[in-house]
Amino acid sequence: MSEPGEGGVHGVLFDFAGTLFDDTGVLTAPRLVAKAGDRGVTLDEQVAATLIRRTLAYVDAPERSAAKEGCDLSPDAHRRIWTGLIADAGPFEPPLVEALYDCLTDNDAWLPYPDTLPVLEALSAAGVRTGVLSNIGWDIRPIFKRTGVLDQLNAVVLSCEVGLAKPDPAIFGVACERLSLSAGRVLFVGDDPVKDGAAARAGLPVYLLPSERDVRVSRGLTAILRLAGAENGRDAAAQ
Structure with missing residues (x-):
């Protein structure tokens, strides 16, 4: 032994x-629908799926790598940098930005x-x-x-x-x-x-x-x- x-x-x-x-499964259409609803935004799952694809295509693009520098060094930096990137991916209004960020940081997901x-x-x-x-x-x-x-x-x-x-x-x-x-x-x-x-x-x-x-x-x-x-x-x- x-x-x-x-x-x-x-x-x-x-x-x-x-x-x-x-x-890979944190950001899903059903979860975004629920989180958006909590923020007063009504979405159906098809629209939510489209918004997710749009957001991921933007924030995961190689040219966005530099913009993420330092995002993990503090909770404030993480929220500021990621909500900024999410907002630019739309552009999206603040309640939808917060809903998308809520999905990413939802421990239950x-x-x-x-x-x-x-x-x-x-x-x-x-x-x-x-x-x-x-x-x-x-x-x-x-x-x-x-x-x-x-x-x-x-x-x-x-x-x-x-x-x-x-x-x-x-x-x-x-x-x-x-x-x-x-x-x-x-x-x-x-x-x-x-x-x-x-x-x-x-x-x-x-x-x-x-x-x-x-x-x-x-x-x-x-x-x-x-x-x-x-x-x-x-x-x-x-x-």
């Missing part, structure tokens, strides 16, 4: 969006991949220190609490709380300190070769997931149990 930490890994840090929780919770539970059962490090503009702890695994995380490091964001190597150092482990003992798991891959510059071994993802399909996270010497935790978590 392997012990946690064999092979040099004593802890695992995970990215959030696109790694543990799906980021974020769903785990099928293997997310079993892997986090298995790591915890095996005694592997585990954390989340995310570039994000709001508190995502309620998502982990809702899904029952917040207490199994030894650290949650959010860019909007520490004023640092990936790929800055310093934020990886902060996360390792909160795990009480040296960088070389912490495996970083993510899906962005630039932002998550920068963990290597901070001395962490890195495991990158494929960019293609679907909330209905396992993310491939079970491989982490072997890398962390925690395969025995899968059986313990199931008991």
